[in-house]
Amino acid sequence: MPRVRAGFTPAAVAAIAAITTVALSGCGVGGTSSDAAKQSVAADAPLKGTITFQTWSLKNDKFTPYFTGLVQDFETRHPGTTINWIDQPGDGYTDKVTSQVTSGSLPDVVNLPPDIAHSVAKVGGLLDLTKNVPTLAQDYVHSGVAAYGYADLGADSYGLPWYLGTDISLWNKAMLQRDGLDPAHLPKTFDDLLAQAKVMHDRSGGKDYLMSRPPGLSDIVNSGTALMTSDGKKFAFNTPGAAAMLDKYTAAYAAGYLPSDVLTSTYEGNSALFNKQEVAWTTGGGNYIQSTQQTNPSLTPLIVPSPALDTAPLYVQGVSVAAKSKNLPLALAFAEFVTDDTNQVNFVKLAPGYLPGSAASANNPAYSKSDGTAQGDASVFAYQDMQKAVNFTPPVWTDAMNTVLNQQIALAMTGKESAKQALDNAVNRADQLLDQ
């Protein structure tokens, strides 16, 4: 899985609260911090000096040569400049960025996912890129730019889309065939999935599972329900459509089509169960087959990819510029260099299943041609999914809200509440959390 969505640990929540506090107390000292975010950087300023460029979890055998080459290339084109590339480990990135923001040591150019970028932009830590990159709308993928624009901060965007990911479906061919299902006719919709899950359950005597995931926000979106009211001030996903979807899950769960522990804390996640060959379907990033080759080589030849059922989610990684950088012209120039078309294309060559965030290449038909391998097919499906993928999680959706939703869904699926009641409760509680 790409590290695209950071989990909010208690530490992270406290950390985000801390950023806000520091920003508020900072207002009294100098000009308001949003001035720094809104400033314009002179486009013709000479490029010289030193900046730091921070990536997230990309320092390893595979990507290190790419970044060393990238930095050298830039330094040769602009003599007199030095780029220090640093990389932060995957875990604890929210906390690390928070500490960098509070101590004023946020690197000049920094790779941030949209949720962390939001909390940094909220305290004025990021440069407004809509204002400073005139070609933002033409040069970058629209959905990516939109992911870095936040309703509470105005329409402007705070990140240059870098690499984009989505989910595809992955199936275990051997298990499907064992239970009399045809890998050439994979489910295309949720209802197909339910029908085939029944076949698999009945043929295997309840031993094999096709479905192994409790419903979540994505299922609600796929049921044709808008998550929020059009003004974005209230949640509104307690619709009959969503309730009908939840009822289908409840029936499937009662019939034993899902492992009984999907609602408990011992649930390992659908991809873990897929790797153990206990379930025959999972969703995963476009590079799932490649990463399975590293963990479970004997499973790889059995995997058949297919496009995501219904709407695919969009995961974005972007590059932002620190508003308090001491060398803004150089920082901005380097951020644009990293995300320019050529460099993005070269980056994605190392990350099959992902797509560049630069508009010129994102729609390149070359990505829709498979090399004939399963991983090649998977990359093509990821490319196709990406065309209609949306980042449907509202930026205001918190971990606490997700917990409430999961609890209510569990109550509904075990028959302790009606689906309608569960969704009503979840909406009410989420609205309360939103107002806090």
Added chain:
Amino acid sequence: MTTVSEHRAEAGPSAPPRGRSGRGRSGRGRRRSPVFDAVTPLGLAARYLTLLVILAITVGPMLWEFSTSLKSAYEDVYTATPRLLPQHPTFGNYGHVARLIPVGHFALNSVIVAVLDVAGNVLGATAAGYALARLPFRGRRLLLGLFLSTLVLPGEVTIISQYQTVTRLGFGDSLLGVALPAMIGALNVLLMRNAFRSIPAELEEAAVIDGATVWQRLRHIALPGVKGTLSVIVILTFIGAWDDFLWPLLVLQSPDKLTLTVGLSYLQGALVADPRAIAAGAMIALLPVLVLFVTLQRFFFRGVGEGAVKG
């Protein structure tokens, strides 16, 4: 002698029933009353079974990690029935880790931090614990209450303000900055206080009459009695410093100053992650803790019970 033989006669199965007509049973000897704590074969089996279950729960994951670290790239890591013995055992994963990150250098950094923390706690907690236990001074109870109250605050809440304090002191991006906040643990001070209090006061009073100073009393009377608690503190502090991830991640910036736990997390990349290399890294990180525990375990088990019974 007579009593003994009488007892034997009583206990022996062939002994005739004695004069207690009412309670004698069917010609056999009086049934043995159940002895407290007696071990029946069934009970013994149940005990060992329970112990084995607990052993499997605690050691199992570690064994699995160890076997994963020895597995070759052709074997599956996640399977429905975990296979403990690798089919093609290899040490290649350890070499892979060493090639990816400077393990030795990171381990040295971790050792420096751990040694600073251990030294700080041994000296500081001993001094503070002794003062709170034995030296009468104004505000002693208030001080004790303050120590206790710091235990209530969860670390997550204070970590950012702690970070700001350390960077303003000029210790940002230094190993001293990583070690500093843990150099005296409030819990350790309380542990030492209780350990000192469990030494009979009379011993010290006798030493006072003999003219011993505070330092002499601490060195010759009190310290020999708390070795166990001290070794507990050494081990727990060492493990705490060795395993900490978030705090060193926040404080350290330069790649050459990282501690081992932070350094090892580079093995888990965003788009590439080899579970075998991660397991090998975890095994490397485990070694020093095991060595320390084996060295100190003689004292450790004495220390666990030391403060429990009041003298």
